[in-house]
Amino acid sequence: MRLVRQRAEPAQTKPRSFPNASPAEKCEVFQADAFDWLEQAAENSIEAVITDPPYGLIEYSPEELRKKAHGVGGVWRIPPSYDGCQRSPLPRFTVLRKSDLDRLREFFDRLASLLLPALVPGAHVFIATNPLVSGLVYEPFIAAGFEKRAEIVRVVHTLRGGDRPKNAHEEFPDVTVMPKSCWEPWGLFRKPCEGRVQDNLRKWRTGGLRRLSADKPFKDLIYSSPARGEERKIAPHPSLKPQSFMRQLARASLPLGEGVILDPFMGSGSTLAAATACGLRSIGIERAPEFFELAKRAIPKLAALQVAAQGSS
Ligand SMILES: C[S@@+](CC[C@H](N)C(=O)[O-])C[C@H]1O[C@@H](n2cnc3c(N)ncnc32)[C@H](O)[C@@H]1O
Numbered sequence: 001m002r003l004v005r006q007r008a009e010p011a012q013t014k015p016r017s018f019p020n021a022s023p024a025e026k027c028e029v030f031q032a033d034a035f036d037w038l039e040q041a042a043e044n045s046i047e048a049v050i051t052d053p054p055y056g057l058i059e060y061s062p063e064e065l066r067k068k069a070h071g072v073g074g075v076w077r078i079p080p081s082y083d084g085c086q087r088s089p090l091p092r093f094t095v096l097r098k099s100d101l102d103r104l105r106e107f108f109d110r111l112a113s114l115l116l117p118a119l120v121p122g123a124h125v126f127i128a129t130n131p132l133v134s135g136l137v138y139e140p141f142i143a144a145g146f147e148k149r150a151e152i153v154r155v156v157h158t159l160r161g162g163d164r165p166k167n168a169h170e171e172f173p174d175v176t177v178m179p180k181s182c183w184e185p186w187g188l189f190r191k192p193c194e195g196r197v198q199d200n201l202r203k204w205r206t207g208g209l210r211r212l213s214a215d216k217p218f219k220d221l222i223y224s225s226p227a228r229g230e231e232r233k234i235a236p237h238p239s240l241k242p243q244s245f246m247r248q249l250a251r252a253s254l255p256l257g258e259g260v261i262l263d264p265f266m267g268s269g270s271t272l273a274a275a276t277a278c279g280l281r282s283i284g285i286e287r288a289p290e291f292f293e294l295a296k297r298a299i300p301k302l303a304a305l306q307v308a309a310q311g312s313s
Helices: 034-040 062-070 098-118 134-144 197-204 229-234 243-253 270-277 289-304
Strands: 027-031 046-051 119-128 147-155 183-190 221-223 260-263 281-286
Touching: 027 270, 027 289, 034 098, 046 098, 046 243, 046 270, 098 119, 098 134, 119 134, 119 197, 119 243, 134 147, 134 183, 229 289, 243 270, 260 270, 270 281, 270 289, 281 289
Parallel strands: 027 281, 046 119, 046 260, 147 221, 260 281
Antiparallel strands: 119 183, 147 183
16 A cells, blocks of 8 residues: 655646556555645546545534543533443534534535546545435535435434433423434435446446446445444544445445545545455545544555445345
């Protein structure tokens, strides 16, 4: 694996041809702001995006990360321990104010409009979100010119929702304020193809999704437990996504197994590890120095793990 620790320069942002790359050299990481990097990215240079953005926006700001480290105040709450297990802190998206929502929309406007020229025609974008804010993520992608192709339903039991009214639990014992969340939506977008899908596949190697097998298409419902055990030990990032799930997206994203997958918000590098495990090329960008360093250590270890896919329905 080539690990590049510097801000992106125009020449380095070109994720072009690694014709003789061995599997170990198939990923590149940059410590940079994703928007700065994308502003310099070459046109038509990325074949797929798989990303889990900071859609609360503020939770990964230096100030909120400091509050999280001290366990006091801020958007990160420590969920109650149960089953004898202490869970990791979770960001409270329900505290987002109107101004936060406006910032969220601006963030995704900017992301979508920077991604569009950098992607080749027919490139797919898989973007993690949650049911509270997904509309604010999807709308800007459509407005920028992407086609919404599907929503991948990751069936996962989270700690979100299902609570009784705060400080009035006893008064309203039969009320739940929000449904208990049992799934995570991943928006699936595509940059319009040049001509027919078959033409686009020939020219750009993109436009469709790789099938599971000759008789099984890729499906939009995937069962997936949260990342646990060994994966968490290797990559203790608060938003770590499990390899069993990420490898299914990575494989599907490049229909002919050719091209490069970008994760502009790589965190601990679960997308890059999944791509590497599937023998695919990838590029990751992370702004926070501590997560960037974590990703460099974690990617080869996560990629080497044997994980059983839980599969789609
Ligand atoms: C939701 S996490 C992704 C975690 C990832 N799914 C994993 O499995 O480790 C989002 C990441 O984006 C990073 N980030 C936030 N704003 C960024 C920006 N403008 N440019 C690059 N990285 C950014 C955060 O530091 C955080 O690590």
